[in-house]
Amino acid sequence: MPLHTGDHASPRTAAPHPGDTPPAPAPAISTRGLVKSYRGPDGTTTHAVRGLDLDVRQGETFAFLGPNGAGKSTTIAMLCALTRPTSGHATVAGADVLTEPDRVRRRVGLLFQHSALDPDLTAEQNLRVHARLYGLGRAEARRRTAEVLDLADLTDRRRSPVRTLSGGMRRRLELARQLLHSPGVLFLDEPTTGLDPHARARVREHLRDLRDRHGSTLFVTTHYLDEAEHCDRLAIIDGGRLVAQGTPHEVKAAIGDDRVVLRTSDDEAARRVVGTLTPPDRSLTVDADGLWLRVPDGSAWIPRLCAALGAHGIAVHAASATPPTLDDVFFHHTGRSMAPDGGGR
Known part of the structure; x- marks a missing residue:
């Protein structure tokens, strides 16, 4: 199944001379000084994201780690061109979020934290409706629906109403829906929230397979420390500021x-x-x-x-x-724990 269409292709460059070192591929996501602020009715300003500098490489799984209210979802909204940054610059899948928002939206997929499936439609019907909204013709919509149902291991449940599917199946169906238009970058906002441990593990396995088979770039927001441990690299955000980034090993080794x-x-x-x-x-x-x-x-x-x-x-x-653990890293940079019980350190 091809992941990229012609709209996603990189610009053509001159052929390198023999012996030249090939240039590094452009980041799938790049931000510099990204800021999002809101002015309240009393005139006070709230800064949801404060000067974010971030590079996400093509084909990697990148975790955006932080507690609720840290600025994760606001960052995703800016990177998907759903809200305009107050200041700063960002490119996603080769398109500028400020000057080319339509191109950004065509090139990304976004799995929301809360389900957007119609429970009364079948799995197949949900996918076909989404495919038509993205402008796929009837034949192409049927073909892509069959492909992503197979990728999500849901072909045998294609005619089942969504309300009859388990929580893990629904999450895999939502992932399949976001792949219909072959996005270059897939954003996943808290993809396993509310799932039991078995279903969470199944979704993580599905995401690894998606990346390995199709070279997808996955940007995952989470407050689950074990999920971030399985990602290629991560960034920790707190109060809208980036406090650490690197591989899980690197950020833990920095504490020592x-x-x-x-x-x-x-x-x-x-x-x-x-x-x-x-x-x-x-x-x-x-x-x-x-x-x-x-x-x-x-x-x-x-x-x-x-x-x-x-x-x-x-x-x-x-x-x-x-x-050191990732919770220790968070505590080191913020002075508090991300542990679910909020216990002492």
Whole structure:
């Protein structure tokens, strides 16, 4: 199934001379200084996105990670030319969101956070209606509908009313609908919200297959840390500002230190003892997890700390050292956790 049509083709360039290094392909998405602000009725200004600089490579799966209200959906709306930036510049699939909004919309697909399927129509009917809205002729609409139903592994349910499909099936059907017009870039706004763990895993598998088979560029917004772990690269946004970006390994390695957690017979007393052994710039925290701190090579620190606490008559019930997580990265840059329970760090 071809992913790109003639409208998506890159501009023709001169043939390179022998021995020349081929130029790097243009980013699928590129933004510089992208801003979106809203003025309230009282004259105050709210900044939803603040100076976003971002490059997403062609054919990669890119996660846009942040809590609710961070600016993720507003960013997608600007990149899909559904709302105009207040300032800044952005290109998507080779088209400018300000000067070529119609070209942008033809070249992208957008999976909304909430379902836009008609529950009383069959899976096949939903797709054909969408295909006609995108200007596909009857024969082309039938052909593309059959192709994307097969890609979504829903051919055997093509005549089933949408209301009879499971949540995971509906999400795969919505993905199939966004592929009908062969978009160059597919935006997915919280694609697995509300799904059970099995359905979430199935949708992630479907997205990986879509990228691997067709070279699609996937831009995924999520607040699920495990989903971001499976992406090629990610960016973390908070309060409309980009606070970190890179591969999952890179952004975690930038923190460097392991998290050591000790459960003792007296965590407050243990904090005073540990404070005499660690550098003064290391914060020590006591919370529901116990006493924790960040140190390089945490496993090597544990025997030393346990020996010191034992010498002061403080029993250590449990000790662990874990490398940084994406939640640790978020906490490092924002001072709070993205964990679902909002627990302490």
